[in-house]
Amino acid sequence: MRMVCINCPKGCVLEAVRGADGKVSVTGHTCPRGEKYAIDEMTDPRRMVTGLVRATGLKRPLSVKTRQAVPKGKIQEVLSALARTVVCPPVAIGDTVIADVAGTGVDVVATCNL
Amino acid sequence: MKTDVIVIGAGVVGCAVARELSRFRAGVAVLEAGSDVAEGASKANSAIVHAGFDAKPGTNKAKFNVLGNALFENLCRELKVPFRRNGSLVLAFGAEDEKTLEELSARAKANGVPVEIVGRDELRRREPNVSPEATAALWAPTGGICCPYDLTFRMAENAAANGVEFVFDARVASIGKTADGWRLAAADGRVFEAAAVVNCAGVHSDELNNMVSAVKYSIQARRGEYIMLDRDEAGLFSATMFQTPSKMGKGILVSPTVDGTVIVGPTAEDVPDKEDKATTAAGLEKAKAGALRTCPRLPLNKAIAEFSGLRAHETTVGDFILGEAPDAPRFFNAVGVESPGLTSAPAIGAWLAEKAAAALGAARKDPADVSSDCGWWPKMRETPRAEFAEYVRRNPEFGKIVCRCEEVTEGEIRAAIRARVGARTLDGVKRRTRSGMGRCQGGFCTPRIIEILSDELGVRADEFLKSRRTAPAALRGRPAPHEETDVLVVGAGPAGLAAAEAARENGAERVLVVERDYAPGGILQQCIHNGFGLHRFKEELTGPEYAGRYIDRIAALGVPVACGEIVTDIAPPGPGEKAFRVSTLSRKGGLRTYRAKAVVLAMGCRERPRGALMTPGTRPAGVYTAGTMQRLVNMEGMTPGKRVVILGSGDIGLIMARRLTFQGSKVLACVEIMKKSSGLARNVAQCLDDYGIPLLLSHTVTDVEGGERVTGVKVAKVDDAMKPVPGTEIHFDCDTLLLSVGLIPENELTKRAGARMDPATRGPAVTPKMETSIPGLFAAGNVVRVYDLVDWVSRDAAIAGKEAAIYANGLH
Numbered sequence: 001m002r003m004v005c006i007n008c009p010k011g012c013v014l015e016a017v018r019g020a021d022g023k024v025s026v027t028g029h030t031c032p033r034g035e036k037y038a039i040d041e042m043t044d045p046r047r048m049v050t051g052l053v054r055a056t057g058l059k060r061p062l063s064v065k066t067r068q069a070v071p072k073g074k075i076q077e078v079l080s081a082l083a084r085t086v087v088c089p090p091v092a093i094g095d096t097v098i099a100d101v102a103g104t105g106v107d108v109v110a111t112c113n114l
Numbered sequence: 115m116k117t118d119v120i121v122i123g124a125g126v127v128g129c130a131v132a133r134e135l136s137r138f139r140a141g142v143a144v145l146e147a148g149s150d151v152a153e154g155a156s157k158a159n160s161a162i163v164h165a166g167f168d169a170k171p172g173t174n175k176a177k178f179n180v181l182g183n184a185l186f187e188n189l190c191r192e193l194k195v196p197f198r199r200n201g202s203l204v205l206a207f208g209a210e211d212e213k214t215l216e217e218l219s220a221r222a223k224a225n226g227v228p229v230e231i232v233g234r235d236e237l238r239r240r241e242p243n244v245s246p247e248a249t250a251a252l253w254a255p256t257g258g259i260c261c262p263y264d265l266t267f268r269m270a271e272n273a274a275a276n277g278v279e280f281v282f283d284a285r286v287a288s289i290g291k292t293a294d295g296w297r298l299a300a301a302d303g304r305v306f307e308a309a310a311v312v313n314c315a316g317v318h319s320d321e322l323n324n325m326v327s328a329v330k331y332s333i334q335a336r337r338g339e340y341i342m343l344d345r346d347e348a349g350l351f352s353a354t355m356f357q358t359p360s361k362m363g364k365g366i367l368v369s370p371t372v373d374g375t376v377i378v379g380p381t382a383e384d385v386p387d388k389e390d391k392a393t394t395a396a397g398l399e400k401a402k403a404g405a406l407r408t409c410p411r412l413p414l415n416k417a418i419a420e421f422s423g424l425r426a427h428e429t430t431v432g433d434f435i436l437g438e439a440p441d442a443p444r445f446f447n448a449v450g451v452e453s454p455g456l457t458s459a460p461a462i463g464a465w466l467a468e469k470a471a472a473a474l475g476a477a478r479k480d481p482a483d484v485s486s487d488c489g490w491w492p493k494m495r496e497t498p499r500a501e502f503a504e505y506v507r508r509n510p511e512f513g514k515i516v517c518r519c520e521e522v523t524e525g526e527i528r529a530a531i532r533a534r535v536g537a538r539t540l541d542g543v544k545r546r547t548r549s550g551m552g553r554c555q556g557g558f559c560t561p562r563i564i565e566i567l568s569d570e571l572g573v574r575a576d577e578f579l580k581s582r583r584t585a586p587a588a589l590r591g592r593p594a595p596h597e598e599t600d601v602l603v604v605g606a607g608p609a610g611l612a613a614a615e616a617a618r619e620n621g622a623e624r625v626l627v628v629e630r631d632y633a634p635g636g637i638l639q640q641c642i643h644n645g646f647g648l649h650r651f652k653e654e655l656t657g658p659e660y661a662g663r664y665i666d667r668i669a670a671l672g673v674p675v676a677c678g679e680i681v682t683d684i685a686p687p688g689p690g691e692k693a694f695r696v697s698t699l700s701r702k703g704g705l706r707t708y709r710a711k712a713v714v715l716a717m718g719c720r721e722r723p724r725g726a727l728m729t730p731g732t733r734p735a736g737v738y739t740a741g742t743m744q745r746l747v748n749m750e751g752m753t754p755g756k757r758v759v760i761l762g763s764g765d766i767g768l769i770m771a772r773r774l775t776f777q778g779s780k781v782l783a784c785v786e787i788m789k790k791s792s793g794l795a796r797n798v799a800q801c802l803d804d805y806g807i808p809l810l811l812s813h814t815v816t817d818v819e820g821g822e823r824v825t826g827v828k829v830a831k832v833d834d835a836m837k838p839v840p841g842t843e844i845h846f847d848c849d850t851l852l853l854s855v856g857l858i859p860e861n862e863l864t865k866r867a868g869a870r871m872d873p874a875t876r877g878p879a880v881t882p883k884m885e886t887s888i889p890g891l892f893a894a895g896n897v898v899r900v901y902d903l904v905d906w907v908s909r910d911a912a913i914a915g916k917e918a919a920i921y922a923n924g925l926h
Contacts, residue, residue, distance in 0.1 A: 004799040008648055009903055011795030047800065050643045050656055051776055052748060061751045063642035063658055072804070079776055093662050111642060112658035 003041055005034045014038040045072040053085040053097060055114055062087050063111045064097050070104045077102035089114045117141035117279070119470055120298060120308040122286055122322060124148070125156040126262060126456055127448050128314035129269040130463025131470075135312075136276035137484055138467065140476040144270070144278060145298065145306060147285035147318070150542045151535060152266035154316040155455070157545060158340070158391065158423025160380060161262050161371055164454040165202060165254035167222030167229050168359055174434035176225045178458035178465070183256055185460040193268035193488045195261060196372035196496070202257030202354040203232075203241065205248040205408060214358040215252045222254070229254045243350050245410050257354055261372050262456050263545040267535065269463075271489035274534035276479075281306075282538075286315075289325045295444060296326075310444040310470045317388040317426045319449040327439040331449050335388045336425040338363070338380025339397035341405075344416040345374035345552070355408045363425075364453060366404025368412065373520075373548060378405040378412070380423070393420045419555060425452040436462060437469060444473050491529035495521045495548070510691060516566070517559040519552020527563060531570040543567065565697060569706050600922040601915070602696050602710035603627040604681045604863065607636020608904045609895020609911040610716035611664035616915030617714070618671045621923050625673045626708065628698055630680040635661035636718060637741070638904065640748045643769050645796075649905035660904060679706070684713055684867040686888050694890065711922035712890045714914050715864055715878070719857040719896035721766075736824030740766040740854040744773070753777045755850030759827050760784040761815045763791040763798070765902070767854020772801035774852075781807050782846050785829050787814040787836055792856075794902065814838065815851065824849055857900045867891060875899040884914035885921075892918045 005012045014028040016038040026038040040046060046069035052061035070078055081101050091097070091110045098108040121132045124146035135142045146153070163186050169176035190197035206212040215231055222229040230253045237244055237251045274280060284300040291297075295309035313322045320333040343350075354369035362382035369377050379401045398420055405412050428435060428450025435449040446466055451458070471478075492505040492512065505525070506513035512525030530537045530546035537543040540563060544550045549559050601617040603610045606629035618625045633639065638646070641657030648654055651663065668675070676698070683697040693709035721739040736755065738746070744766060746752045756779055760767045763786040771781045784802055789812055791798050802809050810829065816838050817828035831842035859877040870887035872879040877898040878886040885892050894911035901907045 004795045004803075006796040006800045009645075009794050009796065011799075013795075047804070048644045048654070049776075052642065052751075054751070059751045060749055063656065063748060065642075065644060065656055093659055111656040112639065113662065 001038075001042060003038065005029065005037050007031075007033045007037055016042050018042060046070060047072050047075060049075055049078045050111070051079060051082045053082050053087055055091070056086055056088045058089065058114065060114065062089075062091055062097070062114050064108050065111050066101065066104075067107045067109050070101070070106050074102050074104050078104070078108070082108065087114075115143065115281075115305075116307040117143045118308060118474055118476065119143075119310045119312060120145055120296070120306055121312045121314055122298075123154075123314035123316055123319070124151040124266070124270060124280060124282075125154050125314060125316050126152065126266045126269070126459040127316075127451050127462055128312075129266050129273060130459040131312050131314055131448070131466050132278045132463075133269045133273040133276075134463045134467030135470060136273045136278045137479055138471040138476040139479055140471060140474055142273070142278045143306065143308070144273070144280045145284040145286055145300065146280065146282050147315075149282050149539055150537070150545075151270045151280070152263040152545060155423050155425060155452075156266045157263045158421050159262055159338070159453070159456055160340075160367060160369065160377060161259055162202070162354055162367070162369065162454075162456070163197070163199075163258035163260055164457045165222070165229070165257040166225050166227045166454065166457070167218050167252070167254055168364065169221070169225065169454065171221060171224035174436055175454060175458070176221075178434060178436075178461045179454040180225055180227060181461035182454070182458040183258070185464075186258060186260065186457075189460050190260060190265070192486060193265065193272060194490050195265045195268050197258060197260040198372055199256060199258040200353050200370060201253060201255045202356060203237065203244075204252040204254075204356040204358060205237075205244065206250045206252075206358060207245075207247050207407070208249055211358045212250050215250060218252050218358075222252075227254060228256060241351050241353065241355070243409050243411065244355065245408055247407070253353075259354060259369060259372050260456075265456075267533075267546055268488040270535045271533055272485070272487060275485040275487040275489070280535050286322060289322065289445075291326070291442075310446065310474055312446040312448065312466055312470055314448045314451075316451070317424050319426060319447065319451075320428070323435075323439060323445075323447050323449055326442040326445050328441050329439060331431070331435060332429045333388070333450065334427045334429050335385050335390070336362070336427040336452070337383045337385045337390065337397070337422050338425060339383075339393050339401050339422040340377060340379030340420065341398060341401055341414070341417050342419040342421070343376040343378065343413065344418050347376045347413055347416050348374040350376050350409065350412075357404065357408060366401055366408070368405050368408045373551070375418070378402070382425075384427075385424070388424065391422050391424060393422050397422065418552070426450055426455075427452050434458065434462070436466065438473070444470070446470055489529075489533040489535075491526055493526060493547075494523050513690070514688070516562045517547070517549035517552065520548040520550075522547045522549040522559070524562075524566060527566050528570060531567060538567075538571065540564065540567070565707065597626060597706070597708040598693075599624045599626045599708055599710045601625045601712045601714060601918045602694070602708055603714045603716055603915070604684070604696070605629060605636065605716035605718060605895075605897075606631075606634035606675050606677070607716060607718050607895065608638055608661065608664070608907050609718065609897070609914075610636065610714070611661070611668055612908040612911035613714040613716055613892070613894045613915030613918065614668050614673050615664060615671065616912035617712075617919040617922075618668070618673050618915075620916040620919035622712075622919035625671075625919075626710070627668070627673060627675040628679050628681050628696070628708075629675055629677045632678050634665050634675045634677065640741075640745045641769070642748050643773070646904050649903070650908050657904075664908075681863060684715075684863055684891070686867060686891065712892065712918035714911075714918050715861075715886070715891065715893040715897050716895050716911060716914075717860040717863060717897045719859045719900055721853070722856040722858055723853070734818070734820035734822055734824050736820065736850045737818065738850065738852055740764065740770045740852050743770055743852055747773060747777060753779060755779055755848075755852075757782060757846075757848040758850040758852055759815070759829070759846050759848045760852040760854060762786065762853055762855035763793050763809060764854035764856060765793040765797050767852060768793045768797040768801040770852060770854070771807050772805060775805045775807070779850075781805070782848055783808045783810050783829070785810045785813045785815055787812065787832055793854075816843065818851060824851055827851055857896065859897050859900065861897060864893065864897065869893075882913075883917040884910060885917060890918075890921050892921075
């Protein structure tokens, strides 16, 4: 499987192949993060999700992110959870907005002060 | 408010009375209907100190004219007001007029005024520009010229220095008797009480008298129109040139002024409206015709201003009505003070003050307790250059000429505003400093003076009116302090924040960041996606988080960020100066000027608009640049599109493809004219590929459709020359076209400051120290060139900040 690594702006093109033993071997990477990314893409692809939640009394929404990457297949559920959430300011960078979002075990945290 | 004496009117008479009253142990307040002193006849008259030969002997006019004339030398010396005894000549054109000269001569003798009749030849010898038709003249050596509004202002200033309070915009609407004096109600409801009142209300003085006394007076406003000639003509006449007087007045005069200009006028015309100060075509023609009689070669093409004033002509008595109203104890009048009112004012002031003080039983202050302070400041125009250079050395504000025509410096203008009875309007500054009175009549200096007024008073520039005071009363006498800085950073985005941090860390004591948005962080605040800071912070952050690190950092360093304030101009230091002058505009502070030893430009960049692409079609709503859409979605909480086509594959466009998808919009395609994306490969992967959004390379938008709103776009393949290939058109039904077609460094300020530009980057040419072609002016971030990564912006901006600090410190 060919892919572009999204870990850094370099954008290395990676080639991942699952061997007969079930192990994934990676070529094209220039750093260990690249190798891990390719393996994850084959086994458990994940993405950071950044998004917006509404804040009471404000036009400006609160920007948030998942503290870690969540399974790619859960992105839509995470977005739905964000859409249902309303925070009450003040909120500070790093505050947990949704704990264990969409059953991923990952928290959604604020990325701006509001 | 309750006091001992209230003077109504802050014209030359009212201020003279107030100043004389301030020599007594009594509380004094001046109520003025206008927004400044000298708003009535005191600002628009002939500026003549009359000798006193033409008033009928025995009248108040004759008496106070002669008394007042004698006081001028000392008064003007004390108040440092320009005054010159240039003498006056009354011209006779033929035998009839010469007879009048004889009469005037007799009156002069009766009034105790020295005069002499001179013949045609002597007249021509003295005044070569006089008309050959003039057959003789009456010479009065004690005649003089002065500046009436400067005199009024300085008397007010000296009165204020001695405790007199000035209340402006207080038109007295009613006066009632109280047990121990008078109760005055202003039109706006304010109430003032005093034991005694002195009515110096000019054209309205009859109305005030008539409120309290059965002895009624009637003022007829008599308009006089004037023409002012450029100072090129200063040598036209040395004396004031009158013609023989008529019933309506002293006739049209031509006179030098103390300011070097030539004044022509006035006409005399009774007008029904006591505020009608318009000039008229007929009036100006009359003034011209009269003046041409005195001087046939009068250079009327040198006219710089025309104006008119209103004389307060009393119709029942026809003289100055001075003193206590017979049936209104402690109500004193100065009614009907027309010409020679300016000349008489000092004497009227002393006389009326004496009367009012006697009525109150107020004793004179010990002369040692009387201040001679008249709010003096150095005037470049009147000061020898070497002497003035010393003032400039002490205060560089005096080194900046604001009004070029009249050589008025910024220091003078600021002093006029900071005075006790300080200027609050453009006209107020003008009358105190002469700024805007020269040949260009404020064309050059008006915006600069507005700026200084805004800076000093903390009032928004667009709220300034010419002659209405707008400053909150609370701000009077408390000018905003100057912001002196070592390093001033323009913009609190990633470049500005990093530059400010580095400047502070490298020894710059006073660092200031000026930011036009309401919060620091710049574009990072709307870049809510992750991917920032891997190099700088060794971790992946979102834009607001990345900005937050810097915001916290510079807060910890004590670097202030002035938000909501936009820099409008950066003036490099002039010769001999050490600081840039950075002008800003803000809602709160109006126009301000900061001084900075070094400046870092960090304004970022802006997006290329549709117009830059020349995409044909209609111009409906729904065409946005990606960054604008990003702001709308991420900061303003809007999602203004349901079906979106993106033109260009810059990073912001790619990021917005994902964001709009997250927000529930359908992104139909990303169209790129080049053979590969201009954005980062990882953004194509994680923003388009992840969500199945097609990237159409070598394609472009060939038509935008829709009337009110976009209804669709046509997209076609392009050939190697990037020309659309016929027959390859695809149609998309969409309501939004997003443009992500490049960024342009924002360098209006850079260019205005005079820095050399690099045509390749469209930013300023910079050295490895990030210094522009102007020493001390540095640049950082996207203002220099468009960066891919904020981490590199921070790195290079830190260089700029550090070097700016070194530069600033080198100047100590």
